[in-house]
Amino acid sequence: MQLRTALLAAALITGPAALAKAVTPADTILPPTVIFATSTGYWEESRADIAIERAPGAASDPAKAEPQPRHGYYKLFSVRQPDKTSKIYLQQIAQADSGPEIVSSVELHEFTQLKPYVTDIRPESSTGMGKQPGLFATVYLKTDPNAESEGWTVLIDEFGEITIEKATN
Template sequence: MHKALLIALCLTLPSGALFAQDNGLLPPNVIFVTSTGFWEESGGAPQPEESRDDDKNAKTAAPGGRRGYYKLIAVRQEDGTAQVHLQQIASTPTGPEVVSSAELEEFTALKPYVTDIRPETSTGITPQPGMFATVYLKTEAGATEPETWTVLIDELGDIKIERATN
């Protein structure tokens, strides 16, 4: 009975509320989630062992500084197209905490059918602050090959979204 109420509630929430659930369940319209890259507010360059995502090898940021990683999330809409959201996640002693969450309007304007989102590396280790991910999408449902777009966040936090060129 409780699960049915929870599912009904998820279906009535706006998409922004989908990311704030504490019950551990993701709604079925979340089609891709990729965590990648890192950021830190301390300003110092991380040592190689600080780039690791596992807790036993991660060192804490300088006092007062925060650090974390990025997430790209594709959310399917009723018409089959998707919105792509970017989240900045802080790594805290009590667990991950959402620092910011925003819809990437560049993708929304395309009304894309997102077919995949991939991080730059599957190891979780990146050599410098920032993020690089690839979004595969179709602008027409019947298209046979997807377009490739990149989302780049540099070490200063500037975001660049563009069609990939090979």
């Protein structure tokens, strides 16, 4: 009985260590240079936004020929640079049956020109993906590492126009 208890104790102690696998850099899910991120807002395509292309002579099956409009959310994130400033990127993410898919990624050059030290990124609301098209988020940053943080708003209207401006209270 003591041998059985000792073997069970040894298995419990070494078992998790044997099952644990070290994460290699290639397995990293999120690079350590991504320091702040938020997923927020909502977007959707209209049928007019979708270009339908058919191969010459292809049979026209209406069920297959009519793609469905996509919809999804935005992701706003900052990536730390070697000089400790950050670049800020905006991604458009589609909600697909197979899971989220990146539709587009763009660097927001208005922020890059400031050479910001980003201290936070916050969505307008933490209730999840909205049902009204657009995005409103606040990026908190410093242009001098010893200064106080300032808020800058990132706004995307229902037409997809992006506006970046210093926040006013």
